[in-house]
Amino acid sequence: MQITSFEQYEADYKKSVENPEQFWGEVAQNFQWRKPWYKVLSWDFTGPNIKWFEGAKLNITENCLDRHLATNGDKPAIIWEPNDPEQDSVTLTYKMLHERVCRFANVLKRNGAKKGDRICIYMPMVPELAIAVLACARIGAVHSVVFGGFSAKSIADRINDAACKLVITADGAYRGNKQIPLKDVIDDALIGCPTVEKCIVLTHVRTPVSMLKGRDVWWEDEVKHVNDVCEAEEMDAEDLLFILYTSGSTGKPKGVVHTCGGYMVYAGYTFSNVFNYQPGEVYFCTADIGWITGHSYIVYGPLSQGATSLIFEGIPTFPTPSRFWDVVEKHKVNTLYTAPTAIRSLMSFGDEPLNGKDLSSIRVLGSVGEPINEEAWHWFDEKIGKGKAPIVDTWWQTETGGIMISPIATVTPTKPSFATLPLPGIQPILVDENGNEIEGNGVSGNLCIKFPWPGMLRTTYGDHERCKQTYFSTYENLYFTGDGCLRDEDGYYRITGRVDDVLNVSGHRIGTAEVENAINMHAGVIESAVVGYPHDVKGQGIYAFVIFPEMHGDVELTKKDILQTVTRVIGAIAKPDKVLFVSGLPKTRSGKIMRRILRKIAEGETSNLGDISTLLDPNVVQEIIESAAKA
Numbered sequence: 067m068q069i070t071s072f073e074q075y076e077a078d079y080k081k082s083v084e085n086p087e088q089f090w091g092e093v094a095q096n097f098q099w100r101k102p103w104y105k106v107l108s109w110d111f112t113g114p115n116i117k118w119f120e121g122a123k124l125n126i127t128e129n130c131l132d133r134h135l136a137t138n139g140d141k142p143a144i145i146w147e148p149n150d151p152e153q154d155s156v157t158l159t160y161k162m163l164h165e166r167v168c169r170f171a172n173v174l175k176r177n178g179a180k181k182g183d184r185i186c187i188y189m190p191m192v193p194e195l196a197i198a199v200l201a202c203a204r205i206g207a208v209h210s211v212v213f214g215g216f217s218a219k220s221i222a223d224r225i226n227d228a229a230c231k232l233v234i235t236a237d238g239a240y241r242g243n244k245q246i247p248l249k250d251v252i253d254d255a256l257i258g259c260p261t262v263e264k265c266i267v268l269t270h271v272r273t274p275v276s277m278l279k280g281r282d283v284w285w286e287d288e289v290k291h292v293n294d295v296c297e298a299e300e301m302d303a304e305d306l307l308f309i310l311y312t313s314g315s316t317g318k319p320k321g322v323v324h325t326c327g328g329y330m331v332y333a334g335y336t337f338s339n340v341f342n343y344q345p346g347e348v349y350f351c352t353a354d355i356g357w358i359t360g361h362s363y364i365v366y367g368p369l370s371q372g373a374t375s376l377i378f379e380g381i382p383t384f385p386t387p388s389r390f391w392d393v394v395e396k397h398k399v400n401t402l403y404t405a406p407t408a409i410r411s412l413m414s415f416g417d418e419p420l421n422g423k424d425l426s427s428i429r430v431l432g433s434v435g436e437p438i439n440e441e442a443w444h445w446f447d448e449k450i451g452k453g454k455a456p457i458v459d460t461w462w463q464t465e466t467g468g469i470m471i472s473p474i475a476t477v478t479p480t481k482p483s484f485a486t487l488p489l490p491g492i493q494p495i496l497v498d499e500n501g502n503e504i505e506g507n508g509v510s511g512n513l514c515i516k517f518p519w520p521g522m523l524r525t526t527y528g529d530h531e532r533c534k535q536t537y538f539s540t541y542e543n544l545y546f547t548g549d550g551c552l553r554d555e556d557g558y559y560r561i562t563g564r565v566d567d568v569l570n571v572s573g574h575r576i577g578t579a580e581v582e583n584a585i586n587m588h589a590g591v592i593e594s595a596v597v598g599y600p601h602d603v604k605g606q607g608i609y610a611f612v613i614f615p616e617m618h619g620d621v622e623l624t625k626k627d628i629l630q631t632v633t634r635v636i637g638a639i640a641k642p643d644k645v646l647f648v649s650g651l652p653k654t655r656s657g658k659i660m661r662r663i664l665r666k667i668a669e670g671e672t673s674n675l676g677d678i679s680t681l682l683d684p685n686v687v688q689e690i691i692e693s694a695a696k697a
């Protein structure tokens with residue numbers, strides 16, 4: 067299943083397009099099934115209705131755990147590096163992980179969970195997070211992991227959308243020199259979550275927490291009441307595996323749904339190939355398991371391939387900006403998969419943090435989450451890879467389940483800032499505004515995918531129509547990614563960024579409408595408009611234009627009130643970098659905010675704002691330009 071030459075890539079690609087069912091049927095043979103499929107694929111993009119490996123039965127945890135026991139049971143599955151470098155790291159072999167997953171799966175059952183129930187997980191980056199995820203999959207419960215940076219309200223919205231029955235959390239989390247009171251946040255969230263019956267709390271930071279009788283139980287107590295034998299639930303290939311919420315250009319975040327069979331095949335296949343993973347190597351993905359990158363490339367992809375996956379609790383700059391390099395040296399990391407924002411942030415500290423660090427174990431480097439600028443690419447290549455480690459710039463999305471366009475390490479010739487070529491099975495096309503295909507090379511357009519792949523989303527939880535509208539209705543018979551893209555003379559793809567109202571801030575996906583709604587919840591705000599602007603480290607910063615007519619006292623304090631409101635409503639990750647108070651917003655006569663103009667102003671442009679004659683009140687533009695210049 068592993069591609070080892072460019073010729074083989076080309077041959078596999080050709081086969082995957084000409085005979086997709088045969089191609090994926092063969093790939094799927096590399097996994098363990100309880101019962102085979104009777105049909106590899108049936109699909110239409112209008113429903114959409116997508117089914118992979120129909121009729122097949124499996125449990126993904128048998129692929130991630132049980133099947134490695136006989137040959138690799140004593141091999142490390144997870145290495146955990148804590149936030150505090152003074153604290154010992156932890157290694158869990160496949161045997162140990164299997165045992166703990168089974169034990170915790172029994173805890174879930176003991177607390178009333180069964181196949182099909184939704185379980186919300188809000189935890190720090192500790193091995194128990196991976197254990198919780200896998201334990202859900204073991205019993206056929208659907209996990210919905212919520213990133214530890216989201217607010218109580220965001221959690222409550224997600225819990226209620228999926229009608230979760232259980233919550234798994236910890237007392238708190240460490241993040242650099244900060245402590246985050248996870249259980250407090252969950253307590254606030256659960257005030258408005260009638261479906262939640264039980265909350266399982268892991269002791270981690272051991273900060274005082276309230277434990278509600280009948281609802282809250284300690285992880286450590288519960289595991290004493292059960293044994294470590296838990297037969298995996300037999301799942302249909304198209305049964306739900308998980309829900310993961312992600313932001314779009316409108317409304318509340320959507321619950322992207324992934325199913326058991328196709329997701330497993332796609333995460334495993336892409337992991338093995340893109341990183342050219344070799345047995346015994348240590349693989350380190352710096353993402354949080356709360357995002358899709360962590361689901362697919364910390365947990366399911368690596369474990370399905372019997373790999374050693376390093377879980378890091380901390381942040382790149384704590385206690386010093388050498389931390390990543392210390393972790394690489396300490397654990398002899400072979401593959402480092404991280405985000406451009408982390409690279410740019412570490413770059414800004416210069417070479418000093420690298421002095422004396424042994425990075426010679428590094429063989430493959432990866433980038434994900436946002437376009438990587440050439441400067442960051444070269445720094446990563448020269449300073450970290452020493453010019454010898456291929457960089458895989460992996461483009462994909464929560465909705466795609468796994469990597470879509472990317473070099474294959476040691477196989478695909480790379481080019482700075484290019485995601486290069488589609489993986490086998492992926493058929494990208496560029497279209498113009500009207501949905502006409504833009505053929506040939508040296509062209510740009512909106513990136514769509516014209517044929518299904520096993521890891522694609524199946525629906526948005528509880529609202530199939532929304533899935534159809536968001537991804538399959540912009541252009542007929544195509545999956546629309548929301549990204550703009552260039553295809554150069556060599557046929558290489560470069561993702562240029564979102565073409566919709568979605569921001570990418572430090573690799574986190576944030577909808578402008580969501581931030582606006584949060585700002586508008588502040589009592590003094592009449593209206594607001596949010597746009598992105600180029601930011602040296604974060605990729606994009608958040609710029610908020612706010613109408614706030616009756617301000618009492620201090621402008622700076624009022625700005626902070628607005629940031630606090632956004633933190634409360636969404637979470638600190640969505641806090642605007644700049645807030646500008648204005649008396650009006652540039653609107654068309656039909657009342658639509660012209661973001662194009664605001665984007666230019668946010669970028670520092672004062673002339674060349676394009677046609678503003680259709681504005682209801684063109685004067686407002688001059689006023690905004692002037693106050694932006696003064697701010």
Ligand code: WT7
Nearest residue numbers: 434435436437459460461462463464561564575
């Ligand atoms: C959006 C998806 C699944 C990866 C983590 C983010 C942007 C992602 C790249 C890349 C340029 C990229 C796109 C995409 N993006 N990877 N290598 N080059 N842009 O997942 O939160 O679902 O966001 O991230 O804009 O649409 P996500």
